Amino acid sequence: MEKIPVGILGATGAVGQKFILLLTDHPWFEIRELAASERSSGNRYQDIVTWNQAVPIPETIGPMMVKNCEPNLDCKIVFSGLDSSVAGNIEEAFAQAGYWVFSNAKNHRMDPDVPLVITELNPEHLNIIPYQQKNRGWEGAILTNANCSAIVLALSIGPLHKMFGLETVHAVTMQAVSGAGYPGVSSLDILGNVIPFIPGEEEKMENETQKILGVLDQDRFRPAAFTVSAHANRVPVEEGHLECVSVKLKEKASVEEVIRCWQEFTGPAHDLKLPSAPQQPVVVVAEKDRPQPRRDVWKYQGMSALIGRVRPCPLFDIKYVVLGHNTIRGAAGASLLNAELVLKKGMLD
C-alpha cells in the first residue's frame, strides 16, 4: 500500500515534535509537509527547531523546508499542534480548503458540530462530520481530541460509564510540565514546588468528558449526565499526568468488577487493529505504590492509561489513581489514532 502523505501544523512545537516521532516509520502515513509560524517558514526544520526529544530528529525530517500554515500543502490530512492563539482561524482555513484537520487545540472542541473523539470511547461521534461539512460549506473537516488531562480521565471513567453508568466524578490532577509546552513552565516556578492552578484546565476536564461520553443524536451532541469536579495542579515532573479519581456509579459494582471492566475493555481502536492502538487502552497495575510518572509513563509506548490503587471510597463507590502520557496518549497519539480510524472506516475515500 502506498503511504498517504500528511502535513503537520505547528511542527516545531511540543506536540508537533511528538507528531514527528509517531509519524516517522508509520505504516500508513508519511510526513510530506511541515508548517509553522512565519518566523520559521522558509528554513530547514533542523535549523530552527528547539528539539526536545530523547531521540534525534529523524534524518528524513531534519532537512525538510518548513512552510507557512497556509492551505496549499501537498496532502489531504493535517495534524495540528498549533497553539490556541492561532489555531482557530488556521484550522478553519484548512478545512474550508478541503483538508481533514486532526486538532489538539482547544478552539473548536466544544463547537456543536465538531467531534471530540477518543478513538476507543466514542468513534460514532465521527458521524457528525457530514453535518459539519454541510453547516460550514466545507469539503474538509475538523476533528478534535480532548485536553490531555481530560483524555486520561476519560479513558479511565469511560469504560465504567459504559458498563455501570456514572453519577459523579471527582478528579485531582498532578500534571507534568511538558503539558505547558516549551519553554512553558519556568523552572523558578516549579523546582521543589507545586502550583495548584492551571488556567482553564478544570473547566476542560469537567466539560470535555461530558461531551466525549455523551450521545450523538443525529446532528446534536447530548452531553453525558454525570457531574465532574476537578482540581488541577502542576508538579515538577517531566512527562505524565497522574490523577486521583473517585467515582460514584449508577449500578453498584465491587472493586473486582470495576477492575475486570477495565481489563476487558478494548474498544474499536484495538478491534480494528489500528497501528497506533495499544494492546489495552486501560491497564490495571498490581503494585501498591504505582503507577508513578517517571517510572511508568512510557510503558505500552505511552498509549495506555495505567490505573492503580483501586479501592472502595468512603464517600463514593470507588477510588483509584490513573496515569497517562500527556503529550502522547493525551495529544499527538490521540490525534493519530483518530486519523487511523477515519482512514480505516473509509471516510476519506
Add this chain to the structure above:
Amino acid sequence: MEKIPVGILGATGAVGQKFILLLTDHPWFEIRELAASERSSGNRYQDIVTWNQAVPIPETIGPMMVKNCEPNLDCKIVFSGLDSSVAGNIEEAFAQAGYWVFSNAKNHRMDPDVPLVITELNPEHLNIIPYQQKNRGWEGAILTNANCSAIVLALSIGPLHKMFGLETVHAVTMQAVSGAGYPGVSSLDILGNVIPFIPGEEEKMENETQKILGVLDQDRFRPAAFTVSAHANRVPVEEGHLECVSVKLKEKASVEEVIRCWQEFTGPAHDLKLPSAPQQPVVVVAEKDRPQPRRDVWKYQGMSALIGRVRPCPLFDIKYVVLGHNTIRGAAGASLLNAELVLKKGMLD
C-alpha cells in the same frame, strides 16, 4: 517568671530537631534534657546528630549530653518526636513515672482515653486527662497531636464544621518529603516523580479528623459524623503539605461566607495569647495560584494553614486548596501549642 524545664524524646530525629528550634528562646520553656536511642546516648548532641535545619544548632544545645529515653529526666514535661516503632512503650513509661508527654507518634492517638488535640479546635478534649490518669494509674499523662496531613486538613475544615456542620470531606494530598523523616524518602524514588501512596496516611486523615472534631462526652469521645475520603501522594517538595479539598456542608454557605468563617476564626490559642499561636490559625490568600509550598510554607512562622482558590464545587459545596508546614504546624509546633495551653490552664500545677 522562671522557665519550666522540658525534655525532648527522639531529639536527634526530624521532629526532635524542630522541637529544638521552637523551644530555643521560648518564653516559658527551657530545654533541660535531650534523649534519644541508646546508640546516641552518652554523646554530645552536636557529635551525633545529622542536623538538617537551615539555621545552625543553637549554641546552648550542641554540647548537651544526650541521655537514654528512660524516665529519669530532670523535668516534668517531655515532647516526643519518637518513631512509632518505639514510642508506644517509652511514652507509657514516662506517663507512668509522672511525666506529661506531648507526643507526635501515632501509637496512642486513637486510644479511647488519650486526647488528640489541635489547640485551636478541641482544647476541651483535655478534660479526658483525669480519666486517663485514673484508668491507667498514672500521675503523668499522654497528650497527642494528629498526623501532619490530618492537622492541615482539620485546621481548614474545623471552622467550617463548627459554623455550618460538615457532611462530607474529600481530600487529596501532595506531601513533602520531610514528612517521612530523615533519611526518609530516597531521592531515586522521588526526583521528577510522584508516589501515589503513603502507608497508613489516608486512614489517619479519615479517622483522626473525626476524633478531633468530635465531642468529649464525660469520659468518652464521640467522633464527628461526617465522612472523609482521602488520597495521599508524595511529591518532590521539601517542606509543606498541600491538599485539594472539597466539602459538603450541612447548612449551605456561599464562598464569601466560608471565607469569612475562616478569616474570623481564632480559637483559644489566640485568645489565651499562647506564645506560639499564630496571629490567625487560618489565612485565606488572594492570589489565584497560591498557596504554593516552596513560596508560602514559612509564612506566619509556619504555624498557620494557608487557604486559596476557594470556589464552588460542582459536586459538593465548596472546594479549595490548603497548605500547612508539616513539621512545624503539623508536628512540633502543634505539640508545643498544646503544652502552652496545658500550662496556661494550670493543669500542671
Add this chain to the structure above:
Amino acid sequence: MEKIPVGILGATGAVGQKFILLLTDHPWFEIRELAASERSSGNRYQDIVTWNQAVPIPETIGPMMVKNCEPNLDCKIVFSGLDSSVAGNIEEAFAQAGYWVFSNAKNHRMDPDVPLVITELNPEHLNIIPYQQKNRGWEGAILTNANCSAIVLALSIGPLHKMFGLETVHAVTMQAVSGAGYPGVSSLDILGNVIPFIPGEEEKMENETQKILGVLDQDRFRPAAFTVSAHANRVPVEEGHLECVSVKLKEKASVEEVIRCWQEFTGPAHDLKLPSAPQQPVVVVAEKDRPQPRRDVWKYQGMSALIGRVRPCPLFDIKYVVLGHNTIRGAAGASLLNAELVLKKGMLD
C-alpha cells in the same frame, strides 16, 4: 539624616525585585522611582509585576506608578537591573543627564573608563570616574558590578591575590536557575538535568576577574596577570552559585595560611561600616560537605561568600568550593554596596 531618593531601572525583573527588597527599610536610601519597559509603564507596580520573592511586595512599593526608563526621574541615583539588550543606551542616557547609574548589566563592564567594582576588593577603581565624566562629557557616571559567577569567584580569590599573588585559577560553576532571570530557564531543560553551557559566562569569569583584581594606573586599568579557566554549568537549584576552584599561588601558602587569609580579610565595606556590608565578606565553613546552595545560600543575609573543603590540590596549590547568593551578593547587593561606598566617600556631594 534625610534619606536619599533613588530609582530602579528594570524594576519588574529578577534583579529589580531584589533591589526593592534590599532598599525597602534601607537606612540611607529611599525608593522614589520605579522604571521599566514601555509595556509596564503607566501602571501600578503591583498590577504588572510577576513577583517572585518569598516575602510579599512591600506595601509602600505596590501602589507606585511605574515610569518609562527615561532620564526624567526624581532622583540622582539609579540602580539598573536592565536586561543587556536595552541597558547599553538607557544607562548612557541617564549618565549623560547627570544620574549616577549602578549597573548590573554586562554592557559597559569592560569599557576602559568604566569601573567594575566589588566594594571589598577594588574600591580605588572608583577613581576612574572623573576621567569617565571628562571623556564622555557626562555629569553623571556609570559604575558596574561584575557577573554573578565572577563576583563569587573574585570574593574568594581576591584576598588570596592580595596576600600571596595568584598565578592560575581554575573554576567550575554549578549555577542556580535564578541567574537566568524570570521566566529564564525552562523547567523542561533543567528538571533532573545539568546543562553544561551558559552563553558568555566563562568569558566573563575569565575577563572580569582580571579587571577587578587589576590596578588602576591613572586613567588606565591594567588587568591582573593571572590566568583563569572556567567551565560554567546550570543545575536545578533555585538560588546560589557553587564553584569548585583550584588556585596556584605565587607565594606558597599552606591550607591553614589560606584559611587565615580569608578569615582575616575584611575590606573597606566592613571598615566603613556600610549598612549592607556583611560581617565578613568571606566565611570559611567547617563541615566537610558544605557549603550547599539550598541550605546555606541565605546565611549572612546572602552577602558573604561561603568557602568549604579547603585542601591541597595535587595540580595547583589549593582547592576549595565557594558558594554565593547570585542575585543578592552577585547582583543587587553588590550594586547597593557600591552605592553606599560612593555615598560614604562623598563622591556625590
Add this chain to the structure above:
Amino acid sequence: MEKIPVGILGATGAVGQKFILLLTDHPWFEIRELAASERSSGNRYQDIVTWNQAVPIPETIGPMMVKNCEPNLDCKIVFSGLDSSVAGNIEEAFAQAGYWVFSNAKNHRMDPDVPLVITELNPEHLNIIPYQQKNRGWEGAILTNANCSAIVLALSIGPLHKMFGLETVHAVTMQAVSGAGYPGVSSLDILGNVIPFIPGEEEKMENETQKILGVLDQDRFRPAAFTVSAHANRVPVEEGHLECVSVKLKEKASVEEVIRCWQEFTGPAHDLKLPSAPQQPVVVVAEKDRPQPRRDVWKYQGMSALIGRVRPCPLFDIKYVVLGHNTIRGAAGASLLNAELVLKKGMLD
C-alpha cells in the same frame, strides 16, 4: 553455542539489577544463580527485591530462588555488585573456590596483583591473572572495574594519553544519585541542592585512572605518570555522571586533532566484536550545550562516553565535558565487557 551459566552476587542491589538487565537475552551468558544477603536468600527474587528499573523484572528471573553468597553456585563466572562492606571476603572466597569474579567493589581494585580493567583501554592488564592465581593459590580470579566516575574520566583521557601523552588532568564531577545505590541519597539532602562532597570519590578518580592507564611490567603495575586533581559533587540527577575536564598534553594537539583522536579510537572491545561493546567507546557530540544527563545518558545503550564542548583551555591545552552512564558504562556494563573479553580470549578454557 550453548550459553555459559553465570551468577550474580548482590543481585538485589542497584548494580545487581543492572546486571540482570544486561544479562537477560545476552548471546553468550545465561543467568543461572542469584545470590544476596542472608536476609534475602531462600526467597523468590521477585518477592524480596525493591526493583527500581524502568522495565519490569524479566519473567525468567522473578521466580528464581535467591541463594546465599557462598561459593557453591552452579556456574564458573560470577558478577559482583556487592557492597564494599562485605565484598572483600566474599569475593576472595569465590576466587579461592575457583570462580572468576568480575567485581564492581572497591575492595581489591588497588591490590598489586588484581587487574583494574576497562576493556577498551588496558586489556593487557589481564596478564596479571596467572601471577594473582599463583600468589594467592587460587584456581579462580578477581578482576575489577573502576569507580564509576573514574571510568567515565578514563574513557575520555585514555585515548589522549595513548596518542599524545598526558601531563595533568583536572576533573570536576556532577554525579547522579543512582551512584550511591538505593535508598542511597536522601531526598532531603539533594532536592534543589548540590552536595560538594562524596566520600573517597576524589581519591579513587586520582588513583584508579593512573593504574588503568599505567603499564603492566611482568607482574608489576607501574602507574601512569600524569597527575590528576578531582572535585566530586552530587547533583539532583537520576542517572549519568557529567564531568568538566581540563587536560595538559605532552605532545601538543589542536582541538581538531583531539576530536579526531576520540572519533578514531575503538579499542579491542570493538575490534573483537564483543556483544556489549558500543559502536564507539567515545562519541563527540556537536550541539553546543550537550551532553546533558537526562537527555543523553541512554544513547548508545549507555555504553559510550559522550564528549562535548571541546575547546582550548587558557590554563592547560584542552577542556571539555564528558558524560557516562554511571551504573551501565560505569559499573555493570564495564564488568560484562570484561567478562566477554576474558571469554573471547579463551582465558576460561
